[in-house]
Amino acid sequence: MPTPYIPKEIEPKWQSRWEESGVFHAEQGGAKPKYFVLIEFPYPSGQGLHVGHPRPYTGLDIIARKRRLQGYNVLFPIGWDAFGLPTENYAIKNHVHPAAVTAQNIARFQAQAKALGFSFDWAREVNTTDPAYYKWTQWIFLQMLKAGLAYKKEMPVNWCTSCRCVLANEEVVNGVCERCGSEVIQKKKSQWMLKITAYAQRLNDDLDDVDYIERVKVQQRNWIGRSTGAQVTFQTTAGDALEIYTTRPDTLFGATYMVMSPEHPLLEQWKPLLCNYDEVLAYKAAAARKSDFERTELNKEKTGVRLDGVCAVNPVNGAEIPIFISDYVLISYGTGAIMAVPGHDTRDWAFARKFGLPIIEVVAGGDIETEAFTDCASGTMVNSGFLNGLSVEAAKQAITAFLTERGIGYEKVNFKLRDWVFARQRYWGEPVPVVHCPHCGTVGLPEEQLPLLLPQVENYEPTETGESPLALLTDWVNTVCPQCGGPARRETDTMPQWAGSSWYFLRYCDPANNDALASKEALDYWMNVDWYNGGMEHTTLHLLYSRFWHKFLYDIGVVPTKEPYQKRTSHGMILGEDGEKMSKSRGNVVNPDDIVHQYGADTMRLYEMFIGDFEKSAPWNSASIKGCRRFLERIWNLQDMATGGEGYLHEAEMHRTIRKVTNDIEALKHNTAIAALMSLLNVIYESGKVSRGECKTILLLLSPFAPHICEELWERMAFGGRVTDQSWPGYDEAKCKEQTVEILVQINGKGKARLTLPADMAQGEALALAKAEPTVAPLLAGKTLLKELYVPGRLINLVIK
RNA sequence: GCCGCUGUGGUGGAAUUGGCAGACACCUUGGACUUAAAAUCCAAUGCUGGCAACAGCGUACCGGUUCGAGCCCGGUCAGCGGCACCA
Numbered sequence: 031m032p033t034p035y036i037p038k039e040i041e042p043k044w045q046s047r048w049e050e051s052g053v054f055h056a057e058q059g060g061a062k063p064k065y066f067v068l069i070e071f072p073y074p075s076g077q078g079l080h081v082g083h084p085r086p087y088t089g090l091d092i093i094a095r096k097r098r099l100q101g102y103n104v105l106f107p108i109g110w111d112a113f114g115l116p117t118e119n120y121a122i123k124n125h126v127h128p129a130a131v132t133a134q135n136i137a138r139f140q141a142q143a144k145a146l147g148f149s150f151d152w153a154r155e156v157n158t159t160d161p162a163y164y165k166w167t168q169w170i171f172l173q174m175l176k177a178g179l180a181y182k183k184e185m186p187v188n189w190c191t192s193c194r195c196v197l198a199n200e201e202v203v204n205g206v207c208e209r210c211g212s213e214v215i216q217k218k219k220s221q222w223m224l225k226i227t228a229y230a231q232r233l234n235d236d237l238d239d240v241d242y243i244e245r246v247k248v249q250q251r252n253w254i255g256r257s258t259g260a261q262v263t264f265q266t267t268a269g270d271a272l273e274i275y276t277t278r279p280d281t282l283f284g285a286t287y288m289v290m291s292p293e294h295p296l297l298e299q300w301k302p303l304l305c306n307y308d309e310v311l312a313y314k315a316a317a318a319r320k321s322d323f324e325r326t327e328l329n330k331e332k333t334g335v336r337l338d339g340v341c342a343v344n345p346v347n348g349a350e351i352p353i354f355i356s357d358y359v360l361i362s363y364g365t366g367a368i369m370a371v372p373g374h375d376t377r378d379w380a381f382a383r384k385f386g387l388p389i390i391e392v393v394a395g396g397d398i399e400t401e402a403f404t405d406c407a408s409g410t411m412v413n414s415g416f417l418n419g420l421s422v423e424a425a426k427q428a429i430t431a432f433l434t435e436r437g438i439g440y441e442k443v444n445f446k447l448r449d450w451v452f453a454r455q456r457y458w459g460e461p462v463p464v465v466h467c468p469h470c471g472t473v474g475l476p477e478e479q480l481p482l483l484l485p486q487v488e489n490y491e492p493t494e495t496g497e498s499p500l501a502l503l504t505d506w507v508n509t510v511c512p513q514c515g516g517p518a519r520r521e522t523d524t525m526p527q528w529a530g531s532s533w534y535f536l537r538y539c540d541p542a543n544n545d546a547l548a549s550k551e552a553l554d555y556w557m558n559v560d561w562y563n564g565g566m567e568h569t570t571l572h573l574l575y576s577r578f579w580h581k582f583l584y585d586i587g588v589v590p591t592k593e594p595y596q597k598r599t600s601h602g603m604i605l606g607e608d609g610e611k612m613s614k615s616r617g618n619v620v621n622p623d624d625i626v627h628q629y630g631a632d633t634m635r636l637y638e639m640f641i642g643d644f645e646k647s648a649p650w651n652s653a654s655i656k657g658c659r660r661f662l663e664r665i666w667n668l669q670d671m672a673t674g675g676e677g678y679l680h681e682a683e684m685h686r687t688i689r690k691v692t693n694d695i696e697a698l699k700h701n702t703a704i705a706a707l708m709s710l711l712n713v714i715y716e717s718g719k720v721s722r723g724e725c726k727t728i729l730l731l732l733s734p735f736a737p738h739i740c741e742e743l744w745e746r747m748a749f750g751g752r753v754t755d756q757s758w759p760g761y762d763e764a765k766c767k768e769q770t771v772e773i774l775v776q777i778n779g780k781g782k783a784r785l786t787l788p789a790d791m792a793q794g795e796a797l798a799l800a801k802a803e804p805t806v807a808p809l810l811a812g813k814t815l816l817k818e819l820y821v822p823g824r825l826i827n828l829v830i831k
Numbered sequence: 832g833c834c835g836c837u838g839u840g841g842u843g844g845a846a847u848u849g850g851c852a853g854a855c856a857c858c859u860u861g862g863a864c865u866u867a868a869a870a871u872c873c874a875a876u877g878c879u880g881g882c883a884a885c886a887g888c889g890u891a892c893c894g895g896u897u898c899g900a901g902c903c904c905g906g907u908c909a910g911c912g913g914c915a916c917c918a
Contacts, residue, residue: 245913248835252914259918276918289918332916358916368918376832377916446917566912640856642844646837647911654843657856663871690847702845705855712855774851779899781851817898824850829898 035666037630062103070564074135095734099758107538109156118458158530165481166547189217194492222453230445242598255446262439275364280425283414284392285369293361306338459524467511467518532579562595602647632736639700676723688761774825
């Protein structure tokens, strides 16, 4: 009587055995090579895990489990990125402390994660909202303050009208708040900023040294937006010089007018000279009223005002050209002013057409009457004095040298990346450890006063004025200046959610350290992260921010490596059954608890890996899960089929499967690794025979995917010890090959016969056999043999005429 | 507009990187077992024609290279993602 497979009974049993024995605790040191596997620690939301979470966790759990069996000292940690708005909003609505909500949510996430049998080292759990943790987040901030990388600045910021909070540029998507979808407006506010731009060059260049999937690199480079051009000085009739930045200095002879951003500071200086200053002011005011979204909307009619009273002088030909202000030029990029070359820039072309300005062709090859000719690769310089006849590339060099020589320009690299707005007017975040003193200015707290604890408040709601709720706590706000001892006020803004996640992987190395964010020894031993997997949505946020922090920590000697992550991969989303993104409102959400309850954690894990390419999105299908459960049932029944002996009954099949599973796991091709195991099982079922030795190997190969059932069978079949203490099976390349192979015989590419030949048969012999085949020989009669091809192990192709 | 990715049966997806397209699953259909259902097992399952062996067609579309193309090259179309008045 076969024993039924009941996951509900065996899964909790093994989960507690693993936990009690501490098999997954990573110990620093030893002879084994270390391997640091990292998943993005989750935000413990009130909804609990959805089926999207376990996909990357399982994917990397498989890597971690396999590497352990391969003799690596694996660190595979988990933690909680627990500061943030949803928790705070929930707390406001239900009148509970965010810390209490967080604790509840974490407990739920823990239980769910444990039920899926991930091999996390639970002893190294971190929590960004724990004062022992955020003490070090604040400490890093203080180091940045000392280094001049944290600064406060009055500037227009993105303001979410619904969250009543500023947002980083990276958090504004299509002019609306990434989180809540409300309108984002520009608001002038004094804000903490982090000078990520100081690292732009290195954040761009060092991507060459890491093993990230290409689309991540491309997206980061895109966001950093490096461009090489020239900064050029134009003299004006006002006497002041007007600086511009251009990536096309080669087209300087074609500059027929200038455009300044409406916010350009020279405008005010030129007030006495401008006959139409009222008009200029009105345009400025209109531009200021526009939201970011309106202003960057494309294809809209170009607008602008000509400055009446000041002209610029083209430095290469002395021509006097008009100056305009227009909101298509941004104050935040380059110098806030451009030279307009309508012949070779689409925006300038549109503007020139509207205002009837001259369009001069300086690069031949297009038709500037119908559109701007912007191609840099082809085209020859014309109407450009000493540049005539040169290619665009050569002209760029020649003109840059010319400008440099005369001191009116130089080569310049610019970035689209902006500094990081690093303050939020909300409660549930790390307090910025700074006081404002009337005498000493902005003063960082002494390190021994860290952590600066988040005080208890009555009300977490942001204030009407847009201040953080902390501003209402007079007792807390009023303090003494650590420098002069006089009265001072605390900073009331908190840090954005990205702060705690910018360095959490470092804390995993030494999570309980109270004297440093982690000990030097621990960092030297564990860093870098060998393999980091996470969502594409974090490419320009978390991934860029944490690289920046890490580089800073490297510069001040805290961490031993320039880059935090050696390898970065990304997983695709799990979509709803309807092919749409899972969401509550669509009602297509699948709860992993239900799946574990109905099929078991092993089936859930297996299905999520089998669903398709790990890197691509795939729709959930509740019918397909059954196939994975059936497979495990068949694995389960091996215990009743196995016969004595270690010898392989299916030798080549076994070795090939070991090879495929071993390689596929490393390539994150978990779906085909599972398929290979299914095929192997089909072969075994066809013959009805399997040896105990084969069962052992199969259990080891399957254990990273479905660990519980493998442990259980290992025990039931009395193989001794535990799967988790074994070694990963090896394979013999020579034994992967079949002795004989079936070869296709083609004539002119069409299959005509199949031959079973020894795998290593020589060409001449094989061809002779092929030509002698009864279905082939008659076709050759009377024809000319033009070509004979033999691909050993695959096919023979005879080309005849 | 720019950059990147993808397009394969009824469905999810494979294809050793130029060598038998559709592995592995799901669904469906038929059969076995059962009083019956579920589960399980067996068989069929790209499309078209034929009782059949078999033939023809087939990897978004058009063309090219090659003995041979899902894969390489040129062009077109569709979908997804990122960036976007960044000079």
